[in-house]
Amino acid sequence: MKICLQNEEQRLAVESFRKFLDAEVRPVARRYRDQHIPKDRMREITQGIAEFGLPGVSVAAEHGGLGMSLVTEAMMFEELCAVSVDIGLCVMINKGMAVTLAELPESQAHLRERYLPDIMAGRTFGGFCISEPDVGSNVADIKATGRRDGDHFIIKGEKTWISNGHYSDFLITTVRTGEKALSHILVDREEHGYQTRNIDKIALNGQSTAQVFFDDVRVPARNIVWEEGAGLKNTMKLFEKARANVGMLSVGLMRAALEASIAYSKERHQFGKPIAAHQLVAAKIAEMATLTDAARLMCFRAFSMMDAGIRCDVQSSMAKWFATEMAVKVCRDAVQLHGGNGLTKEFDVERLAREAIVIPIPDGTTEIQKLMISRALTGIGAFV
Ligand SMILES: Cc1cc2nc3c(=O)[nH]c(=O)nc-3n(C[C@H](O)[C@H](O)[C@H](O)COP(=O)(O)OP(=O)(O)OC[C@H]3O[C@@H](n4cnc5c(N)ncnc54)[C@H](O)[C@@H]3O)c2cc1C
Secondary structure, three states: OOOOOOOHHHHHHHHHHHHHHHHHHHHHHHHOOOOOOOHHHHHHHHHHHHOOOOOOOOOOHHHOOOOOOHHHHHHHHHHHHHHOHHHHHHHHHHHHHHHHHHOOOHHHHHHHHHHHHHHHOOOOOEEEEOOEOOEOOOHHHOOOEEEEEOOEEEEEEEEEEEEOOOOOOEEEEEEEEEOOEEEEEEEEOOOOOOEEEEOOOOOOOOOOEEEEEEEEEEEEHHHEEOOOOEHHHHHHHHHHHHHHHHHHHHHHHHHHHHHHHHHHHHHOEEOOEEHHHOHHHHHHHHHHHHHHHHHHHHHHHHHHHHHOOOOOHHHHHHHHHHHHHHHHHHHHHHHHHOHHHHHOOOOOHHHHHHHHHHOOOOOOOHHHHHHHHHHHHHOOOOOO
8 A cells, every 4th residue: 555645746756766675675675684784785775775865855955955845755764664674774863864964053064064965875874872771761861971171072981772873984972061961972983983782683683773882982072963061952852853753664664564464365365265355354454554544644744744843742752652553563463464474484574573563662662752742731741
């Protein structure tokens, strides 16, 4: 089932991209199923994808982007995630990095000029470091420090679960620069130096989720991103976009699970007819399609609000928890619909179900999204 394209610009952007993904990216995703895609190989893929505008579809033309809407970008992103969430997650982080760099104030134009063109071309990889071994849901508790030393900061601490971490050429890391102040600092792997180690997970090992170690890393103060001390406020702003994007990762998964299930239910015969002709199977297909569409529309609503310049943390949190949790259900239903075959590596739904379990965790768990939504509605926070 295809997404509803609203205009000619979207049709052109999505259809040509879909053809490219089928021809060039799907075979790579199959080849590296459950295996780490080496950096050089991932770079070839991201460079190919960059020719279609991602990660800079929504970046202003003056900064080298296509200047299209976030909704159009989300439509393209769905196509990618329906083919590979591993590659989708890698591109999603670079997308966040491209938008962040493009929107930096003029006082930080030097960071934009140095890092944006390569990210947009798919030549380099960025990452955002917030989480630490003892700091997950409670972002305000960050322990990594950035100690001022003249016109430099000395960064010390460990980050974990960092998407693109092992691939990264540079990172924007959140560190404590004062007792109550968090700041973002851009750290370059080659110029300033940090170490990374990949984390092996239940799924999504094709891309990199990594630990990052900063051991008294000396970084010029001019690498502060946004204002010093505004780290918490800006992290929340990053989450607004990131959460709707994580929702789209799940839409891609649901779409792949649904398409596999439709094909299988027409092919597999039991009791003398295709299983799609059994009403309980038909109902499952209808539910999977409806949940996928509902999740997609919730993400699109959040992106439309962002396109209109309307702050939408609540809508983005709603889209994130709903899409990610529904992906767990839809992908699990896809396994059930495939019967015993669904448990085997010969069919994709086994992998999709494992991948779906991962996605409710990054960028704030389902529980945290619900606490944020409720706090916005009642004015009463369950956490400070
Ligand atoms: C694939 C992947 C990619 C990631 N990418 C990045 C990245 O690029 N950068 C980055 O900085 N981080 C990243 N993360 C980390 C992610 O953001 C954290 O894992 C997430 O915020 C949860 O933190 P935690 O794992 O420490 O769980 P914890 O915070 O320890 O939570 C454990 C459990 O307790 C629940 N819980 C915690 N507090 C409350 C509360 N107040 N009320 C109710 N329940 C609560 C949680 O919902 C969860 O179920 C990634 C994680 C994954 C899995």
